Amino acid sequence: MKVYADNAATTAVSKEVVDAMLPCFTKIYGNPSSVHTIGQEAAIELEAARSTIGKCLNAEPRELFFTSGGTEADNWAIQNAAIIGAKKNKRHIISSRFEHHAVLHTLNKLEKQGFEIQLLEVYSEGLVRPEDLQAALREDTALVTIMYANNEIGTIQPIPLLGKICRDHGVIFHTDAVQAVGHLPIDVKEQFIDMLSLSAHKFHGPKGVGALYCRKGIPLNVFIEGGAQERGKRGGTENIPSIVGMAAALEQISRKMEQNSDKVFALQNTLIEALSAVPHSRLNGNREKRLPGIVNFCFEGIEGEAMLLMLDALGICASSGSACTSGSLDPSHVLLALGLPHEIAHGSLRMSFSEYNSKEEVDYIIEKLPPIIQRLRSMSPVWEKIERGE
Amino acid sequence: MAYSKIVMDHFENPRNVGKIMDADGIGEVGNAVCGDIMKIYLKIDNDTISDVKFNTFGCGAAIAASSMTTELIKGKTVDQALQLTNKAVMEALDGLPPVKHHCSVLAEEAVKAAIDDYYKKHDNKEVCGASTGCTCK
Ligand SMILES: Cc1ncc(COP(=O)(O)O)c(C=O)c1O
Ligand code: FES
Numbered sequence: 001m002k003v004y005a006d007n008a009a010t011t012a013v014s015k016e017v018v019d020a021m022l023p024c025f026t027k028i029y030g031n032p033s034s035v036h037t038i039g040q041e042a043a044i045e046l047e048a049a050r051s052t053i054g055k056c057l058n059a060e061p062r063e064l065f066f067t068s069g070g071t072e073a074d075n076w077a078i079q080n081a082a083i084i085g086a087k088k089n090k091r092h093i094i095s096s097r098f099e100h101h102a103v104l105h106t107l108n109k110l111e112k113q114g115f116e117i118q119l120l121e122v123y124s125e126g127l128v129r130p131e132d133l134q135a136a137l138r139e140d141t142a143l144v145t146i147m148y149a150n151n152e153i154g155t156i157q158p159i160p161l162l163g164k165i166c167r168d169h170g171v172i173f174h175t176d177a178v179q180a181v182g183h184l185p186i187d188v189k190e191q192f193i194d195m196l197s198l199s200a201h202k203f204h205g206p207k208g209v210g211a212l213y214c215r216k217g218i219p220l221n222v223f224i225e226g227g228a229q230e231r232g233k234r235g236g237t238e239n240i241p242s243i244v245g246m247a248a249a250l251e252q253i254s255r256k257m258e259q260n261s262d263k264v265f266a267l268q269n270t271l272i273e274a275l276s277a278v279p280h281s282r283l284n285g286n287r288e289k290r291l292p293g294i295v296n297f298c299f300e301g302i303e304g305e306a307m308l309l310m311l312d313a314l315g316i317c318a319s320s321g322s323a324c325t326s327g328s329l330d331p332s333h334v335l336l337a338l339g340l341p342h343e344i345a346h347g348s349l350r351m352s353f354s355e356y357n358s359k360e361e362v363d364y365i366i367e368k369l370p371p372i373i374q375r376l377r378s379m380s381p382v383w384e385k386i387e388r389g390e
Numbered sequence: 391m392a393y394s395k396i397v398m399d400h401f402e403n404p405r406n407v408g409k410i411m412d413a414d415g416i417g418e419v420g421n422a423v424c425g426d427i428m429k430i431y432l433k434i435d436n437d438t439i440s441d442v443k444f445n446t447f448g449c450g451a452a453i454a455a456s457s458m459t460t461e462l463i464k465g466k467t468v469d470q471a472l473q474l475t476n477k478a479v480m481e482a483l484d485g486l487p488p489v490k491h492h493c494s495v496l497a498e499e500a501v502k503a504a505i506d507d508y509y510k511k512h513d514n515k516e517v518c519g520a521s522t523g524c525t526c527k
Contacts, residue, residue, distance in 0.1 A: 303426065305449035309393075309401060324426070324449035346426075379407045381418060381429040382447040 002315045003361040007202075008151050008179060008294050008352035009319060013245070014204040020248035021206065024241035031237055033227065042240050049247035053211060056254045057196070058187040065212045065220070065230045066243050070178035070199030073212040074102040076223045076234075077174045077195040078145055080214075082110050083221050084172070085142020094136050094144045096120045096128050097337035098152075102197075103145055103176055104333070120146070122337050126155035126285040133165050143172050148180035148196075152321055152334040152350055153285035154294025156184065163192025172218060178202055178210075182253040183261070183291055194218055200242065204354070205249030209242035260355040264292035267353050267362045271295050274366040278373060280386060284338060284348065293353045296321075298340065301383030302347045302376040310372045316365055321348040343382065393450060394484035400454035405461055408443040415508025419499040426452050426493070430460070430500040434508055437468050444500070451490035452497075458482050459497040468508070474501055 004012070024045065030038035032046045050061040067073045078093075085091060095107055097119045107117045120132045128146055137144075144166050149156045159175055166173035174195035177186060181196075182203030188196060195218065199210035214220045226235015253260065272283055272295060280300040299307070304320025311318055319325070321332025323346060330336065331345035351365065377383040393401070410431040418429040426448030433441035442464050444456040459479055463471040476494040480486050486494055 301447065303448050303452075306401070306453060309398075309450045313402065322449070324452075379404065379445050379453070380447040381427050381445040384445065 001361065001364050002317075003357070003364055004317050005351040005353060005357065005361070005365065006317045006319050007354040007357075008154075008350065010201045010207060011204045011354055012356060013201075013206055014249060014252065016252055017205055017245045017249045021241045021245040024244050028240070032240065033229065033237070045244050046238055046240060049243045052247040052251050056186075056250050057181070057213060058189050059213050060216065062231075063188075063213055063216055065214065065233055066238060067210045067212055067234065068208055068239075069201070069210040070100075070176065070197050071102040072223075073197030073199070073210050074100065074145075074176050075106050076212050077197060077214070078103065078106045078110070078143065080219075080221050080223070081143035081145075081172045081174065081195070082113075082115060084219055085115075085140075088142075090140040090142035091115045092118065092138050092141045094118050094120065094133065094141060094146075096122055096146050096157075098122050098126065098150055098334040099145070099147050100151055100176055100178070103147070107145075115142075122155075124339050125289075126150060126153050126334075126338055127289060128157050128162065130158055130161040130165060133162055137165070137169050137171060141169070141171050143174060145174040145176065148175045148177035148186070149184065149291050150285070150334060151179045152294075152332060153296045153338070154179070154291040154352075155285040156180070156289045156291060159193065160191040163194075166194070167192045179291060179294075182250055183257070183293065185257065188213055188215070200246035200249055203249050203253045205246040206242045209239055209246050211246070256355070261292045263355050264353050264357070267357055267359065268292060268295055270359070271351065271362050271365065275369070278370055281373075282344075284335065284340075294350065295352070296348060296350045298335070298344050299347045299349065299373050299377075300344055301380045301386050302373060304346060304348050306376050307347075307349055307372060310376070311369065314368050314372075316368060318349055318351045320350065322346045392487070393454070394486075396458075396482070396484045397451060397454040397486065400457040400483065401450040404444075404453055404457040406443050406457065406464070407445070409445065410441060410443050413443075415504040415506075415511065417500045417503025417505070417507055419496055419503050426496065428452065428456055428496050428500040430456070430504045432504045432508060434468060439463050439466055439468065439471055448493065448496075449490070451486050451493040454483060455479050455486070455494045455497040456500070459501060463501060468505055471501055472505060474498060 028041045030042040032043035054061045111117045120128050163173050172194045176197045178199045181198040194215045196213040201207040224234045282298050284296040304322030305324040321335045323331045335345035413431040414434040415432040420427040429445040431443045442460045446453050446456040476498040479494040479497050
């Protein structure tokens with residue numbers, strides 16, 4: 001059996017999405033900037049996609065800017081807010097300890113340029129506390145950027161509360177919603193979101209395309225110099241097939257959001273229940289406030305990469321936050337932010353599901369994973385100590 | 391990350407996993423770099439390694455390197471085993487990705503630590519440059 005349990009990394013493109021994209025390669029191949037008919041057909045597709053995505057988020061089409069993905073949208077949103085802030089002498093930025101590197105590395109860069117970066121705690125549950133944000137806000141705060149849902153452990157942040165606090169303070173609120181869009185109901189107006197990043201490949205759209213939502217009234221600086229595309233903010237001929245595919249994917253998944261969510265939650269619950277029975281295991285992140293699809297466990301005494309290799313040999317694709325898989329010296333910053341010791345963070349396993357997964361697949365994981373854990377533990381000197389109670 | 395066929399074979403079918411209850415030398419080394427731990431047990435008769443077992447907490451490369459190391463030193467004299475380098479372990483494994491080189495260093499250190507422990511227990515001799523950090527040579 002082949003089980004793809006890594007949907008938080010990326011998803012399969014759906015058949016309907018491919019069907020929507022194909023004509024954009026061979027029939028509607030024009031450049032939307034061209035005056036002629038073929039170009040204008042492409043322009044119509046482009047704007048239709050923008051309005052479809054707008055509807056799914058309750059945003060105006062003109063508030064959406066297409067990008068090359070989530071990373072670019074994060075870079076753009078944060079650097080933009082920094083430029084606006086610096087003009088008013090505001091150089092304080094608030095974020096959280098477990099953001100995606102697209103956010104954290106951009107913030108590191110700004111720190112070197114003289115910005116003061118304050119990362120809020122996420123505690124053992126993996127949740128930002130609104131009162132912490134309230135206490136952190138200052139006169140010179142230029143931006144608050146907090147992810148909608150975490151990509152490693154799946155915890156959902158209290159976005160409407162955080163957004164309201166920022167709105168009341170007149171501070172720009174950005175959220176990296178890459179893991180949330182298409183999986184959770186998002187209404188940028190009701191949830192007080194000023195800026196939002198999304199990426200198509202997390203909801204069965206193509207890779208390399210995403211969007212930045214920027215609320216009317218928030219000045220947006222040019223991110224890529226060039227032509228007049230994206231209202232002059234991001235030059236370069238638009239990636240029409242991918243943008244059309246992204247809109248089709250979001251429309252499709254939004255229509256079935258509740259149904260998908262019920263199905264995927266059921267898979268998650270089955271898996272969490274079964275794996276909780278493994279001794280010295282722990283579910284990472286709050287049990288309730290989580291995305292339907294992401295399950296992240298730590299198994300003490302073993303290392304994640306070894307687990308991944310054994311799972312892969314049995315056809316199960318998953319991921320881990322162990323240092324050994326990252327090529328870096330430390331295990332995942334997300335798991336460390338939860339307060340997990342390095343040794344335990346090494347034994348993490350993330351399995352992430354979509355509506356394409358089945359109960360049979362989860363049962364297969366439940367059958368195959370515990371013996372792998374047992375086998376690795378049987379050869380682990382760390383497990384030996386744990387068993388002896390040291 | 392692509393591992394060689396030999397690495398995957400030693401990872402999937404590790405040789406000499408386990409413990410030796412009446413070991414003559416035990417070496418446990420940890421690599422602070424990524425928090426992995428390797429433990430090697432030696433049985434030594436007439437200066438020859440007659441049996442060797444390992445326990446490892448670590449990635450696929452660390453497990454494969456431990457397994458290969460036990461094969462490389464089994465039946466060898468203590469002096470021969472002391473000559474084992476991480477490079478030899480890597481070569482025997484048909485290479486390791488650059489980020490995994492330290493896993494083979496760990497294997498070399500584990501052998502030295504185990505022999506060091508054997509010397510300490512038996513004739514109080516210390517191994518030069520072993521995990522004790524001795525720099526007498
Ligand atoms: C939370 C989060 N932000 C940003 C990204 C980056 O998105 P992309 O791969 O489209 O650049 C990802 C996914 O990799 C993510 O999970
Ligand atoms: S044990 Fe971590 S890289 Fe080998």
